[in-house]
Amino acid sequence: MNLVRSELLKIRSTSIWWILALIYLPLWGITLFFNYIQSDALVNGDLGEVPADQADTFDALKDPDALAANLFTNGQFFGLMMVMLLGIIVVTSEFFHQTVTTTFLTVPHRSAVMLAKLVAAAGLGVVFWLVTTAANLLSGAAVLGAIGVDARYTGAVWEAVGLNGLAYLLWAILGVGLGVLIRSQIGATVTGILLYLGGSIGAVILISTLAGRFGDWINNLQLLVPSLASSLMVSGTDDLPGNPPQWAGAAVLIGYALVAGVVGTLLVRKRDIS
Amino acid sequence: MSDGQRSPTDDGQIVVSGLTKQYRNVRAVDDLSFTVAPGRVTGFLGPNGAGKTTTLRMLLNLVTPTAGTATIGGHRYADLTDPLRHVGAVLEASSAHKGRTGINHLKVICAAAGLPKERAAEALALVGLTPAAKRKFKGYSLGMKQRLGIAAAMLGDPRVLILDEPANGLDPEGIRWMRGFLKNLAHEGRTVLVSSHLLSEMQLLADDVVIIAGGKLIRQGPVQEVMGSMTKGARVRVRTPQADQLTAALRGASATVDVDEQGTLLVDGVDAPAVGRAALAAGVELHELSTERPDLEGVFLELTAGKAGIR
Numbered sequence: 001m002n003l004v005r006s007e008l009l010k011i012r013s014t015s016i017w018w019i020l021a022l023i024y025l026p027l028w029g030i031t032l033f034f035n036y037i038q039s040d041a042l043v044n045g046d047l048g049e050v051p052a053d054q055a056d057t058f059d060a061l062k063d064p065d066a067l068a069a070n071l072f073t074n075g076q077f078f079g080l081m082m083v084m085l086l087g088i089i090v091v092t093s094e095f096f097h098q099t100v101t102t103t104f105l106t107v108p109h110r111s112a113v114m115l116a117k118l119v120a121a122a123g124l125g126v127v128f129w130l131v132t133t134a135a136n137l138l139s140g141a142a143v144l145g146a147i148g149v150d151a152r153y154t155g156a157v158w159e160a161v162g163l164n165g166l167a168y169l170l171w172a173i174l175g176v177g178l179g180v181l182i183r184s185q186i187g188a189t190v191t192g193i194l195l196y197l198g199g200s201i202g203a204v205i206l207i208s209t210l211a212g213r214f215g216d217w218i219n220n221l222q223l224l225v226p227s228l229a230s231s232l233m234v235s236g237t238d239d240l241p242g243n244p245p246q247w248a249g250a251a252v253l254i255g256y257a258l259v260a261g262v263v264g265t266l267l268v269r270k271r272d273i274s
Numbered sequence: 275m276s277d278g279q280r281s282p283t284d285d286g287q288i289v290v291s292g293l294t295k296q297y298r299n300v301r302a303v304d305d306l307s308f309t310v311a312p313g314r315v316t317g318f319l320g321p322n323g324a325g326k327t328t329t330l331r332m333l334l335n336l337v338t339p340t341a342g343t344a345t346i347g348g349h350r351y352a353d354l355t356d357p358l359r360h361v362g363a364v365l366e367a368s369s370a371h372k373g374r375t376g377i378n379h380l381k382v383i384c385a386a387a388g389l390p391k392e393r394a395a396e397a398l399a400l401v402g403l404t405p406a407a408k409r410k411f412k413g414y415s416l417g418m419k420q421r422l423g424i425a426a427a428m429l430g431d432p433r434v435l436i437l438d439e440p441a442n443g444l445d446p447e448g449i450r451w452m453r454g455f456l457k458n459l460a461h462e463g464r465t466v467l468v469s470s471h472l473l474s475e476m477q478l479l480a481d482d483v484v485i486i487a488g489g490k491l492i493r494q495g496p497v498q499e500v501m502g503s504m505t506k507g508a509r510v511r512v513r514t515p516q517a518d519q520l521t522a523a524l525r526g527a528s529a530t531v532d533v534d535e536q537g538t539l540l541v542d543g544v545d546a547p548a549v550g551r552a553a554l555a556a557g558v559e560l561h562e563l564s565t566e567r568p569d570l571e572g573v574f575l576e577l578t579a580g581k582a583g584i585r
Contacts, residue, residue, distance in 0.1 A: 002385055002386060002387075002388045003385075003386055005385045006382050006383075006385035006386035009381060010371070010382050013374045013375070013378035013381075015373055093371065097369070097370065097371045098369040099370060101366060101369050102369050102370075102383060103386070104335070104336060105357065105358075105363055105365075106357070106358055106386045106387050107357075107387070108335045108352040108354070109352075270338075272331075272336070272337040272338060273336040274331055274337055
């Protein structure tokens with residue numbers, strides 16, 4: 001517990017947390033705006049002739065539960081990236097500023113230090129989620145009112161919000177693992193962003209191209225892309241047509257987080273600090 | 275901290291035994307053994323690349339030895355339950371987050387070590403950094419960074435202090451402060467191990483020396499003993515307008531006489547009173563007569579000659 005307190009103080013006593021918050025705020029605003037446009041279009045807009053094979057998808061998205069779930073998890077795409085970056089920095093800043101020597105002198109049990117970092121990062125991820133969700137509940141209700149849909153707080157909606165929290169927690173842990181694997185602050189940050197943004201966009205293009213060629217079953221491979229797995233995990237309605245089940249996304253993401261955390265800890269235990 | 279918390283076997287002695295570190299191409303430390311006694315300042319000396327820092331890092335469980343052991347008060351560092359209450363270490367001047375204030379740097383350590391956070395302010399006061407407590411680390415001078423490092427090492431009021439090149443970057447005032455500070459700690463009965471390449475400073479500071487080169491032990495012992503064991507004894511400097519006469523007189527008294535570029539006579543084999551008597555007897559006028567003691571630097575260079583260098 002002392003160690004977690006120390007890790008949290010490390011973050012509080014530097015400017016990184018409010019820098020990330022400052023970057024995140026406008027991104028959150030932009031996604032809220034787009035979600036508003038999209039929700040409005042789905043409910044009130046004239047989408048024209050919807051191809052028959054996509055009609056199911058649109059119907060699923062138009063469901064009030066789905067609309068509410070989407071709005072109450074607003075900002076997820078960038079928010080997850082922010083907590084991943086936070087997780088990365090929790091580790092790499094120790095090497096960047098050479099404080100890792102002091103840290104391991106204070107506590108020679110390196111697994112305990114890594115566990116504290118994982119707990120602290122996960123906790124911060126959850127705090128990030130709590131703040132975002134509080135803002136989303138207010139803004140989401142406003143958006144639903146504006147487009148003429150009654151605000152819904154059903155079990156499915158809360159499930160989406162809860163799974164969103166799990167995603168924040170898991171991405172923070174993934175960040176810590178990535179930070180241990182790539183100790184360079186800049187290297188880890190850039191790799192993380194590329195994997196998160198480029199990886200998901202690239203993978204979507206690749207997978208849909210392959211699916212077009214070899215059949216829909218390829219869509220199941222989306223599961224293996226961490227950012228797609230997490231968006232699958234939190235998509236608040238029952239299975240979107242053509243997509244794998246929600247729990248599978250959760251399983252994959254938890255798997256990645258566990259592997260990153262365990263491999264990272266094992267690496268740190270062995271490493272010479274010089 | 276009360277002494278009651280320490281086990282009776284924890285006398286604060288450092289024992290390095292057969293310590294070896296093999297890197298891919300270099301044997302940085304090679305079967306090194308020495309002991310460091312409590313209540314004294316021990317200088318850990320060696321040319322650059324001799325393996326000093328690697329040795330200290332193995333002692334502190336930061337680097338895993340290839341072979342051998344290093345214990346502090348009979349325990350490996352990794353086995354100490356509250357390491358900061360036993361051992362304080364200052365390894366790098368730059369080891370704090372640049373955006374963090376000095377006091378917060380110490381509070382982070384206190385939190386991790388389970389020490390009361392009031393210790394942070396106390397340790398800052400101990401090293402005279404209180405006025406800069408709330409300044410960020412990036413605004414610290416090198417000397418202030420060294421002091422902050424020492425403050426961090428003192429947080430747990432440790433029995434054993436280990437410092438790697440603490441005088442680096444200190445101004446003369448800072449060096450004098452450090453000397454007094456460390457001597458005082460040793461006087462209180464603590465073990466103080468200081469690595470340095472500043473030999474003149476070590477001569478003033480250290481009671482014992484451990485000299486290594488090429489990863490191997492060259493000599494260990496009290497400073498006076500190590501210096502006394504040197505082949506060169508005290509040497510007498512004489513300046514006189516009648517150099518030839520005096521040289522002849524001294525050679526008659528079986529002394530060796532060299533002349534340096536300024537024409538000063540450097541006399542080995544007899545002491546200063548003997549030189550004075552010889553001059554008086556020969557009726558030679560003297561302008562200077564002094565004894566040159568071998569300094570630690572000379573001893574160090576003689577001991578490590580041919581063993582230093584890039585490996």
